[in-house]
Amino acid sequence: MARHPAVARYAPFLRRPPCTAARLSAQTRSFRALALLALFLAGAACPPAASAGGNRTAGLRGRARLLLRQIAQSAQPQQVHISLAGAGRVLVWWVTASSTAPATVAYGEKRGQYTKVASGGVTRYKLNSYTSGYIHKVLLGQRWKDGLLKPATTYYYRVGGAAGVGPERAFKTLPRWTQSINVAVMADMDSTTAAAATVSRLSRTPHSLLVFPGDLSYANGHQPDWDTWQALIQPAASLRPWMMAPGNHEDEADEGAPSLNPFKAYNARWPMPSTASGSPSNLFYSFDSSSIHWVMLSCYSDYSQGSAQYNWLQADLAKVNRTVTPWLIAAFHEPWYHSNKDHQGSGDDMRMELELILYAAKTDLVVCGHVHAYERTVSGRRSQVDSLGMHLYMRIPLSRCCMPPGRMWWCEGMCMPMNAR
Structure with a gap:
């Protein structure tokens, strides 16, 4: 099959492993103090698993949307x-x-x-x-x-x-910087049966922290969906810290809810440590977890040279102490490199503005969402293989797919085709 020109351009350093947790775990063992657990929503592209009763709760058939959860009229948390x-x-x-x-x-x-x-x-x-x-x-x-x-x-x-x-x-609070840490990463979740299976799976997976680079509830302006999603994740999110970056579905002015503050729900529900990291916005910030310094960026805030996000990122990276936090990881929603045809170019503007800044800071790893599939790259920059460049791990499986009567919904599953080898 002929490749899309943009796909062929990135192909030399795009890689996709077999869809097995064991393979991914073996890969992460080479990271000395870091074990990064990429958790796929209900197994990503792996064959769907059937429950004891025969109802599929994972994979491509796991997209049935959960019923809306109303806030109980009581003082119950x-x-x-x-x-x-x-x-x-x-x-x-x-x-x-x-x-x-x-x-x-x-x-x-x-x-x-x-x-x-x-x-x-x-x-x-x-x-x-x-x-x-x-x-x-x-x-x-x-x-x-x-x-x-x-x-x-x-x-x-x-x-x-x-x-x-x-x-x-x-x-449990995070370990000291001299100790190893397990970090879970996922995104593009929604309130589906597959997402419920993921929460259950997550609760059984040892980790100290979850990083979530965007597309949380898929409320798209319908605010009760936030309540449904946050009730769904409570069993996991009340036990370990969840750290967020915004996705396109958090920009609710862009998804059918006109507002002067398009991230109003996200900002109200997910306050992040922007002040502690010197950021002027809740949409981009940084934090440390054991031996890792994370920079959480926004694809939907101005990132051009001289902007608040651009200036903050430069100042934040200049303060990183690689003796205390030898790992530097960036997380944001839209990947700069991937092989999916439909999303080609969506991250190019941000990449042109910020890639060299992250490269100059010797960023070790970039994690993203948005494209509902798993890929990883060898190290690179500016679309070329570079042994001194950054690895990009991009892994997000299916999201939602249903259309309740009388309401319009985004219908998103696995992103296909993925043509790079």
Whole structure:
């Protein structure tokens, strides 16, 4: 089959391994202090797995959309999730239907023994005819009050305080920079049966942190879908920090919800450590996890020379201490190199502006989403193989595919064809 010209241009350094977790794990073992676990939504292009009852919950037949989950009309914590908020700090986030439910978290190092209580704030947002539940955000590890969280330590916590109505949960802080770390990476998820299988699989997979480069709920302006998705991920996202970068489906002004703030829902629901990393925007920021410095970039904010994102990236990379964080990884939504015909060129403008900056900083790895398939590259830059360049791991499987009566939906499955060898 003849290749698309752009596909042929990138072919020398595009690689696709067999679709087996064992092969990927073996590949990552060569990374000294880093084990990067690429988690494919329900197995990506692997053959779909059947459940005990015969209903397929994975692969190409796993795209049935889950029913909408409404916010329970009570003070019961819902949609609990955590994220990193700077060195030694974790942000706990949840929703209730009550404006008087306390924004407090009791926590400690032993089950049922909460030696510290942190307080936060309550907000909500409106978008078109939708009004969100009451969003509670509490920062753990406030230096001035309780001190920073200890590394590699399990903390047990209850939202709502020691007598809170929520169950006890636990998370483990990241290891010291001298220790190895397992990182899970996935994107383009949605609220499908395949996504539910992925959450279950994720909960059974050892990892310290999840990095998610874009396309979260596929709400596309229909805000209740955010509630459905965040209820779906709670079993995994309340136990380990999830760190996000925006995708095109988070730009809801571009997906049917006109707004002066197209990322209003994303920013309200997923506050990232922008202030801690000196970023002027929640859409791009950086953070450290053990021996890795991550730069999380936005394909949908101005990245041209002289822009806020461009200037911030240069300043952030200049401060990286490769003795403390020898690994430098960038994450953003649209891949700069891939072999899918339909998405060719979508990342070219960003690549022309930022690739040499990342190359000059000796970035080790780039992870992306957007194209619903798995590929990896050998090291390269400017469309050429370069032993001193960056590896690009691009892996995202199928997303959603259904059309409820009376509503228009994006229908996205595996991106085909993928022609590079």
